[in-house]
Amino acid sequence: MRKLSMAVLVLFLLTSFGIAEAAGSYWQRMAHGYPNQLVVYEYVYEYVSPELEITARVPQLAGASDVNWQDEFNASIRQEVQDLVASLQEAALESLELEQVFQAFPYVGIMDFEVKLNRGGLLSLAIVTYTFTGGAHGMTYYDYINVDLTTGRRLAFTDLFDTEAEIARAAQVINEKIAQEPEWYFIDQFTPGLIAADQGFFLTESQAVICFGLYELAPYAAGIQEFPVSAP
Template sequence: MGAASLSANAGSLISSTEYLDYQLPEKIQKICTERDNCPDIEVKYLKSNHSWIDNTVNARIDALVVNSKPSESGARVVKTPDDVKAALDEFVTSQFAEVPADSVFVYSLMVTPEYLGHVNDFELFEINSYVFTGGAHGMPYSEYLTFDLTTKKQVTLDDMLIKGKKPRFEALAHDAYKAWVKTVADDVSSYEKSWPFVLSDNVTLTETGINIRYQHYSIGPYAYGMPVLSIPYSQLQGVIKPQFLPARLSNK
């Protein structure tokens, strides 16, 4: 998605990224240098002129890093910066515990934020991650984050919706799902039996409407990627609150 911009009011945000300062454990560095298969770690943090946005985005990045390898006990909570380093140490060490000594196989972990632009007073970001620990392919992940500059709070789908209108929004999303299915399958009803529609709350504002992002395997096989369903603003009048609509529609 390209950078959205419906208003100059929020244009004051300046954003960049900075790399996490992480060094492989000395023992792992020695082993992987000898084998020429050092794990590939690339974690970036958001650095903008709005520290409250940075704090939320970077906390989410930390959570994705700490949970980069599945845990039987469920998602782990980040309490200190040391938790992030410990999780990375565990991630890179596991490569050499699980992979034969003569393998050139390399674990990979990438997490980075991207600034998407703004719509009205809402600043839009996306966090992308990629984890590869073997198998046929790695696992990409994408998560939208929306921030209200007027309230200095993160905005969710439920915040955008007018009370009682979630069923209507879900129906519009289902229609968008059916339109998407027609681009990848011949018959919608048979496809939906294998990959039924579910409503995702992973949404962002765009110049033309609301985009809904799905992860791999949510509504389709891995080969179909991470589908994005789009609902135009013209269908969202009376469904989402006026402040989330372009001025030309919110005043009607």
């Protein structure tokens, strides 16, 4: 009887922490999962000097079941801000030695984020970084963070598109959009082999949105390219 009670207790604990949900698909959890207790709040950093201006608003987490994982996650995001500051400071100072232009045109770094999904034990974030270091325009970069909160593991594209048929289905969605506006794209045909091992994407309640950065598939003026793929 004691062994049975212990088994029931273990099953209850596993279910409470969401581990038992692993049997369900990510797609089902996206669409039907309950809102997470996890809270996403913002960490704000600002820096201004004659040669550099930084404004950062990045995500921090509270309420995760694994506090150590949460602390490591939060620290890694704050480190990204410091890395951006250090990189632009170095570049700005090197350029300042060459020409005195920064009183009118300081280097600029801006970071911001969006919560795309926070339910079903899944968290999907998009972190956007804009930098201006002179020239005709700045550059915008996106970093997509998709986490299974029940394990702390970051999800890869192949976790949702886990067969050749599913990858081909995703490629077909991209091809359909290219066919609608071919003048905007560098290629006429998108093949499954063009999906990168670290392919960027974010999650919503009903779609996985495949993303490509500036100049990857289209010119700068076309912006970030997003291709929403519905659940199979």
